[in-house]
Amino acid sequence: xxxxxxxxxxxxxxxxxxxxxxxxxxxxxxxxxxxxxxxxxxxxxxxxxxxxxxxxxxxxxxxxxxxxxxxxxxxxxxxxxxxxxxxxxxxxxxxxxxxxxxxxxxxxxxxxxxxxxxxxxxxxxxxxxxxxxxxxxxxxxxxxxxxxxxxxxxxxxxxxxxxxxxxxxxxxxxxxxxxxxxxxxxxxxxxxxxxxxxxxxxxxxxxxxxxxxxxxxxxxxxxxxxxxxxxxxxxxxxxxxxxxxxxxxxxxxxxxxxxxxxxxxxxxxxxxxxxxxxxxxxxxxxxxxxxxxxxxxxxxxxxxxxxxxxxxxxxxxxxxxxxxxxxxxxxxxxxxxxxxxxxxxxxxxxxxxxxxxxxxxxxxxxxxxxxxxxxxxxxxxxxxxxxxxxxxxxxxxxxxxxxxxxxxxxxxxxxxxxxxxxxxxxxxxxxxxxxxxxxxxxxxxxxxxxxx
Amino acid sequence: xxxxxxxxxxxxxxxxxxxxxxxxxxxxxxxxxxxxxxxxxxxxxxxxxxxxxxxxxxxxxxxxxxxxxxxxxxxxxxxxxxxxxxxxxxxxxxxxxxxxxxxxxxxxxxxxxxxxxxxxxxxxxxxxxxxxxxxxxxxxxxxxxxxxxxxxxxxxxxxxxxxxxxxxxxxxxxxxxxxxxxxxxxxxxxxxxxxxxxxxxxxxxxxxxxxxxxxxxxxxxxxxxxxxxxxxxxxxxxxxxxxxxxxxxxxx
Numbered sequence: 001x002x003x004x005x006x007x008x009x010x011x012x013x014x015x016x017x018x019x020x021x022x023x024x025x026x027x028x029x030x031x032x033x034x035x036x037x038x039x040x041x042x043x044x045x046x047x048x049x050x051x052x053x054x055x056x057x058x059x060x061x062x063x064x065x066x067x068x069x070x071x072x073x074x075x076x077x078x079x080x081x082x083x084x085x086x087x088x089x090x091x092x093x094x095x096x097x098x099x100x101x102x103x104x105x106x107x108x109x110x111x112x113x114x115x116x117x118x119x120x121x122x123x124x125x126x127x128x129x130x131x132x133x134x135x136x137x138x139x140x141x142x143x144x145x146x147x148x149x150x151x152x153x154x155x156x157x158x159x160x161x162x163x164x165x166x167x168x169x170x171x172x173x174x175x176x177x178x179x180x181x182x183x184x185x186x187x188x189x190x191x192x193x194x195x196x197x198x199x200x201x202x203x204x205x206x207x208x209x210x211x212x213x214x215x216x217x218x219x220x221x222x223x224x225x226x227x228x229x230x231x232x233x234x235x236x237x238x239x240x241x242x243x244x245x246x247x248x249x250x251x252x253x254x255x256x257x258x259x260x261x262x263x264x265x266x267x268x269x270x271x272x273x274x275x276x277x278x279x280x281x282x283x284x285x286x287x288x289x290x291x292x293x294x295x296x297x298x299x300x301x302x303x304x305x306x307x308x309x310x311x312x313x314x315x316x317x318x319x320x321x322x323x324x325x326x327x328x329x330x331x332x333x334x335x336x337x338x339x340x341x342x343x344x345x346x347x348x349x350x351x352x353x354x355x356x357x358x359x360x361x362x363x364x365x366x367x368x369x370x371x372x373x374x375x376x377x378x379x380x381x382x383x384x385x386x387x388x389x390x391x392x393x394x395x396x397x398x399x400x401x402x403x404x405x406x407x408x409x410x411x412x413x414x415x416x417x418x419x420x421x422x423x424x425x426x427x428x429x430x431x432x433x434x435x436x437x438x439x440x441x442x443x444x445x446x447x448x449x450x451x452x
Numbered sequence: 453x454x455x456x457x458x459x460x461x462x463x464x465x466x467x468x469x470x471x472x473x474x475x476x477x478x479x480x481x482x483x484x485x486x487x488x489x490x491x492x493x494x495x496x497x498x499x500x501x502x503x504x505x506x507x508x509x510x511x512x513x514x515x516x517x518x519x520x521x522x523x524x525x526x527x528x529x530x531x532x533x534x535x536x537x538x539x540x541x542x543x544x545x546x547x548x549x550x551x552x553x554x555x556x557x558x559x560x561x562x563x564x565x566x567x568x569x570x571x572x573x574x575x576x577x578x579x580x581x582x583x584x585x586x587x588x589x590x591x592x593x594x595x596x597x598x599x600x601x602x603x604x605x606x607x608x609x610x611x612x613x614x615x616x617x618x619x620x621x622x623x624x625x626x627x628x629x630x631x632x633x634x635x636x637x638x639x640x641x642x643x644x645x646x647x648x649x650x651x652x653x654x655x656x657x658x659x660x661x662x663x664x665x666x667x668x669x670x671x672x673x674x675x676x677x678x679x680x681x682x683x684x685x686x687x688x689x690x691x692x693x694x695x696x697x698x699x700x701x702x703x704x
Contacts, residue, residue: 233572234572236572237572237573237575237576239572239575317569318569319568319569320561320567320569323550323554323558323569326550326554327554327558329547330548330550330595331545331546331547333545334543334544334545334546334558335558336509337507337529337539337541337545338545338558338559339528339533339559339560340558397547397548397549
């Protein structure tokens, strides 16, 4: 028992790997993720330079300024638009890993959004007084709990009553959309509570320059801590370490992305109209020469998505719950034989999906500053597409949280990009998104076959 | 055979039916420490079903299970594990998308501070046990779907022996293995037997049974044909029991 092998298997091919392969091997970066990020950057570049090239071709000459995609304003918008789908996609990963599907998330957004609207507009103000700080807290809690309960009910039907998830959630999609209409007889509820509205983002619903720097620097500290903690565990068990230069590259990359993101969101300044309104309500503000410029910073829904993403990643990679999700997806029978209560797990997974839909409903209704019964329509398809584009396998057992969020970013980039290059009317956009979905899954199949 | 003490396991009068078909029909078997009992019979004879009542995968319709003389209730695989009953299933029951360590500790993960999984500790433990069972095993960081049949088998065996099993159930452990790996499993069975484990071995290969088992229980159509001491009978006797259901004079 003393001669424990402590080295990883030697590479299968004896030939010295090329510099790129060596780089990937030493940094232990996920090649699939690199591919996805590469595709994302390619999409961004294409949308950005399309107007530039089109301008040259139509004889209007070269104008670098005509590219609109890679600008602080658009990237900031993109981040806010992605947050809702991204949050739900992290839950859809678990659902799909366990070989299920949830078609009802859009309708859950609809019904929880409506209930939250009625609660904060019709019920709470008479009880607590208009503008009470408790209103948004109670409203959000009700929305999240309601979402979780609806999800748990779906999970119960699926796990304990043996109805296929496709059918349960297809039924749920119709039932909850109908229920959303009935909650207020189809009326739109507006406006939302002022504090609640901040959760939807917008210039006032953002954390500003200082707040963004704090978030970014905390992120950098976390990156360095993770690298350090990783080294310590490897030492403890005698596993081989990454080379120092690889650790350095990872640290620089991680912190670089974070600081870059802070610079971008801080470069997006409040639009003039909002600044004027702000100055009117804050007469004490001294306006500097050249006008008041206020950095927007990270939007609150984006920070919510980041927190959800981190918590879900911890759940999936560091806890028994996550391990069992993967085990059920890989081999449900083996999971049951290992003593895992697969039915209870299924119920919990759907409940979590419902909870995340509730959070998405908070953001959606806050952003719209209104609750309508159409809130979240077709979201289920974008959420499923995001998870699948992000590498979640419909065959079960495979998927990552960060993949789903990048997938949501890809899907949202396509939609936004089509609008920016002038194909914003629904039909072209849908064609682009649909094509990208099928293409992404096809490319992923090729990748998996090649790396097998 | 010194089968005089309290049996490690006694399954008394077990019956289980699926939709009117009696898969196991009033079968009684027992197992002593340090003993290997072979379970034989055609496909569909009820061997695997009987043994799944012990491993917690099924619940018997009637009958009792006694461990060390005390009556126990086994309602699920978790209960069985609590009685130190470990099973190596014919299908291996591995989650293909997880690596060796995750499979080995599935359902019994090592958790550190705050209830978080300690993957490094699990990998280190897996390396230790694999160094003993299959010293050539190196693929610790890939999903078990990338392993060969023999390597997968050694993961399944490692899972069964790591947690101090007292009762080991092996359902055709060598069905998917080559000659060298089959020999390794045979050596392992001998070693575990010496350590005092009781082993139920479901096996089709009559020679393996003659080599490895102390006693053999033959089943046919859900019923027990008879139990024989392997040393007292010939291959032909056992084959006669399997094929014709003919009970030789030495059988009980």
